[in-house]
Amino acid sequence: MIRRTLLAGLALPALARAQGFSGRPITLVVPSPAGGGTDFSARLIAEPLGQALGTTMVVENRPGGNDVVGLSSVLRAPADGTTLLCGYCATMTARAAIGGLGDIQPMRDFQAVGQITDTPQLFVTHPSRPATTLPELIALARARPGALNYASAGIGSMHHMGTEYLKHRAGIDMLHVPYRGTGETISDLIAGRIDFYMNSPPPLTPLVREGRLRALCVSSDTRHPGLPDIPSAAEQGFAGMPLNVWFSLFAPRGVPPATIALLAEKLNLVLADAGLRQRAFNAGALVAPSPPEQLADRVARETAFWRDTARVAGITAG
Numbered sequence: 001m002i003r004r005t006l007l008a009g010l011a012l013p014a015l016a017r018a019q020g021f022s023g024r025p026i027t028l029v030v031p032s033p034a035g036g037g038t039d040f041s042a043r044l045i046a047e048p049l050g051q052a053l054g055t056t057m058v059v060e061n062r063p064g065g066n067d068v069v070g071l072s073s074v075l076r077a078p079a080d081g082t083t084l085l086c087g088y089c090a091t092m093t094a095r096a097a098i099g100g101l102g103d104i105q106p107m108r109d110f111q112a113v114g115q116i117t118d119t120p121q122l123f124v125t126h127p128s129r130p131a132t133t134l135p136e137l138i139a140l141a142r143a144r145p146g147a148l149n150y151a152s153a154g155i156g157s158m159h160h161m162g163t164e165y166l167k168h169r170a171g172i173d174m175l176h177v178p179y180r181g182t183g184e185t186i187s188d189l190i191a192g193r194i195d196f197y198m199n200s201p202p203p204l205t206p207l208v209r210e211g212r213l214r215a216l217c218v219s220s221d222t223r224h225p226g227l228p229d230i231p232s233a234a235e236q237g238f239a240g241m242p243l244n245v246w247f248s249l250f251a252p253r254g255v256p257p258a259t260i261a262l263l264a265e266k267l268n269l270v271l272a273d274a275g276l277r278q279r280a281f282n283a284g285a286l287v288a289p290s291p292p293e294q295l296a297d298r299v300a301r302e303t304a305f306w307r308d309t310a311r312v313a314g315i316t317a318g
């Protein structure tokens with residue numbers, strides 16, 4: 001048993017070298033500033049996945065251009081598996097659906113490796129606002145059309161597309177205030193300059209627990225297991241909202257199939273670790289691995305959904 005374990009340990013770096021890593025560091029590009037959900041998910045897996053592959057994985061934040069800067073940097077890199085993307089669901093589906101990525105087409109230009117987390121969004125407002133539930137916020141918006149505002153990380157982000165979906169479904173009007181990153185958004189939320197915001201829980205959960213933000217609900221039909229005191233959207237009359245936020249690992253098109261298979265295998269191994277899952281859970285994120293084929297199918301389905309949503313809501317990249 002000891003001999004087999006030792007041989008397996010020795011084989012891992014050799015296998016990584018055979019797939020093109022050759023001991024070189026892997027760069028995991030985050031196409032957004034530090035502090036958001038994409039950054040959290042990337043840093044959650046970077047160290048253990050690098051170790052599992054017999055090398056090191058370095059997270060590199062490359063924000064700008066509604067994530068286009070980061071995506072472009074991955075596509076310019078050699079397609080050998082040493083430069084990967086931590087992909088945000090809205091960038092890989094919604095922004096693509098409205099033509100917000102220029103010439104980049106995620107389904108054509110990237111290969112799915114595997115999903116990292118899949119989490120309902122947390123709807124929040126400032127504690128000074130009179131609304132304590134989603135229906136109360138909607139009633140306030142109906143009473144004052146266009147007077148309330150909401151924040152997003154830009155055109156085509158999940159905060160933007162998700163809130164526009166909510167606006168259309170609830171028959172309300174709120175002013176869109178786009179930001180460049182989560183950090184700036186949260187600063188204005190805490191200062192009371194923003195009325196409504198939806199995002200994955202990790203950057204918001206500590207502020208809700210400290211009482212600096214008020215949670216209205218989570219976007220799912222059931223309560224978030226890590227936030228049991230916060231009601232679900234379904235409990236407040238809004239069931240069936242397809243607003244989960246997921247973050248996943250992607251490689252540029254052209255990376256050899258054997259390398260994709262190795263990355264997917266080791267990612268699933270890393271995501272099975274109880275300590276990693278608990279760290280994600282403590283931050284409000286839910287680890288949810290999936291094979292490359294399932295992730296690719298999800299990207300295709302959600303791209304079609306957001307294309308239809310954008311047409312109904314009149315959303316364009318311009």
